[in-house]
Amino acid sequence: MPELKKYKMFINGEWVDSEGKKTFETLNPENNKPWAVVPEASAKDVDKAVKSAQKAFEGEWSKILPRERAKYLRAIGSKLRDNAELLGKVETVDTGKLYRETYKQAHYIAEYYDYYAGLADKIEGTVLPIDKPNIQAITTRIPIGVIAAIVPWNSQMFLTATKLAPALAMGNTIVIKASELAPATMFEFAKLIEETGIPKGVVNVITGFGDPCGKALTTHNLVEKVAFTGGPETARHIIRNSAENLSEVSLELGGKSPVAVFNDAHQENAVNGITAGIFGASGQSCIAGSRLYLQKEIYNEFLDKLTARAEKIKIGAPMDPETEMGPLSNFKQLEVIEKNIKLTVEQGGKIKCGGKRHSYSNEGYYFPPTIIECDNHNLPVAENELFGPVLSVMKFDTEKEVIEKMNDNQFGLSSGVYTSDLARGLRVSNAIRAGITFVNTYRLISPSAPFGGIKDSGYGKEAGIDSIKDYTRVKTIWYYTSEEPTLDPFAIR
Numbered sequence: 001m002p003e004l005k006k007y008k009m010f011i012n013g014e015w016v017d018s019e020g021k022k023t024f025e026t027l028n029p030e031n032n033k034p035w036a037v038v039p040e041a042s043a044k045d046v047d048k049a050v051k052s053a054q055k056a057f058e059g060e061w062s063k064i065l066p067r068e069r070a071k072y073l074r075a076i077g078s079k080l081r082d083n084a085e086l087l088g089k090v091e092t093v094d095t096g097k098l099y100r101e102t103y104k105q106a107h108y109i110a111e112y113y114d115y116y117a118g119l120a121d122k123i124e125g126t127v128l129p130i131d132k133p134n135i136q137a138i139t140t141r142i143p144i145g146v147i148a149a150i151v152p153w154n155s156q157m158f159l160t161a162t163k164l165a166p167a168l169a170m171g172n173t174i175v176i177k178a179s180e181l182a183p184a185t186m187f188e189f190a191k192l193i194e195e196t197g198i199p200k201g202v203v204n205v206i207t208g209f210g211d212p213c214g215k216a217l218t219t220h221n222l223v224e225k226v227a228f229t230g231g232p233e234t235a236r237h238i239i240r241n242s243a244e245n246l247s248e249v250s251l252e253l254g255g256k257s258p259v260a261v262f263n264d265a266h267q268e269n270a271v272n273g274i275t276a277g278i279f280g281a282s283g284q285s286c287i288a289g290s291r292l293y294l295q296k297e298i299y300n301e302f303l304d305k306l307t308a309r310a311e312k313i314k315i316g317a318p319m320d321p322e323t324e325m326g327p328l329s330n331f332k333q334l335e336v337i338e339k340n341i342k343l344t345v346e347q348g349g350k351i352k353c354g355g356k357r358h359s360y361s362n363e364g365y366y367f368p369p370t371i372i373e374c375d376n377h378n379l380p381v382a383e384n385e386l387f388g389p390v391l392s393v394m395k396f397d398t399e400k401e402v403i404e405k406m407n408d409n410q411f412g413l414s415s416g417v418y419t420s421d422l423a424r425g426l427r428v429s430n431a432i433r434a435g436i437t438f439v440n441t442y443r444l445i446s447p448s449a450p451f452g453g454i455k456d457s458g459y460g461k462e463a464g465i466d467s468i469k470d471y472t473r474v475k476t477i478w479y480y481t482s483e484e485p486t487l488d489p490f491a492i493r
């Protein structure tokens, strides 16, 4: 058996083991074999990381000129471009996600660092039209302090960039907690951050389990904001934890995103968009379009086309450039999917394709593209977030009916509409209760496009111009401008 790759954590600009040298193995989802060993952070390690971030915050980082901070952000971006291949390979081995996606994503994510570098010196304060004589009052935006960024295993380069880039641009320091399910990419990324020469302690990267690592981080009294991406159950822990340190919390959670196809849709385009939305990344995307509503006149014809496309998807090794779907990232995912499908079939759901583990490998976590017809969207596969390549399909008649159905779910992250009628596209997208709606397309991200949900999909937008302000607090400064002393000290003015 080849020797396991060994990683260390990045704390205060140094590469360290956890105290007590506790470690755990990370598995390659393609063959279910360990390939690397990583330190498991204890509460003491977390404390060390947070204190080093606090020291760096009080030191030079929050005080240097914004354009100097921007230089580090641009340097991170250029390291990403130069090392996208390496990052892509490590992420693929660790998560099972296709190399053709991880490589491209690592490269593209550089744009986020450039974008926030550009914004670093453009956040202005105000002069207040104050209602008092001899007073001038202004507001400025100050950094918050130590940020805890907690990221899941999927799209971790993207979900880290939307936190790290605005946080650093505004003068905060950060502790990033990589997911215990696939932490290696974050440590490779930390090596690149170190190469930029960024001051020690500004960026710290650790990993470990929810308890003690995640808990110690989100309750730490020096952490001022927790930027979290993950599942709703973990989010509930985080909110409870924030009662300990009164930290601000932003939450990017799960989804069960609905997509509607109207009779007048361009069908080939819709088939492609829906395929990307649910079978891209094997459906392990928080914005996966996993509930599909087809208008009744095109139901059979469209479903047949979509099924034929799904059955053509090439399953294979995630490093192979021809592969279109690789393994799921972990065994738990596979079990959750199988359980939900079994319950759905017992309640009348009809499997159109897929539905059973794929024969490509019985060692890796392979599951094929699966389409299930459901009489109603309360069946388990149509209601629960599965985080896998499983599409539930329902029929609808009118626009009003489909809007009601699309909104009838606890989540509100993403959504999609396919129609050739521009006015209907606008009407439906306005009526859908979700943070994102794609019209005649799906699965796009950009540094300038706010990303995030409503309802149980969380709160606080990431990316886009405004999210940089979420990494600042407004400070009000009052100047007394008269040469005369203030008169009555006991009357409020």
Ligand code: NAD
Residues within 6 Å of the ligand: 150, 151, 152, 153, 154, 155, 159, 177, 178, 179, 180, 181, 208, 209, 210, 211, 213, 214, 215, 218, 229, 230, 231, 232, 233, 234, 235, 237, 238, 252, 253, 254, 255, 285, 286, 385, 387, 413, 452, 453
């Ligand atoms: P998860 O919630 O299990 O884990 C996310 C992170 O939280 C991990 O780093 C984990 O170690 C940490 N954690 C666990 N318990 C904790 C605790 N008590 N305190 C602090 N931290 C703790 O999620 P996952 O399974 O890794 O990822 C899948 C979920 O993430 C899905 O629900 C998916 O929809 C969601 N997601 C959302 C977005 C988005 O932007 N909205 C993006 C990607 C993934």
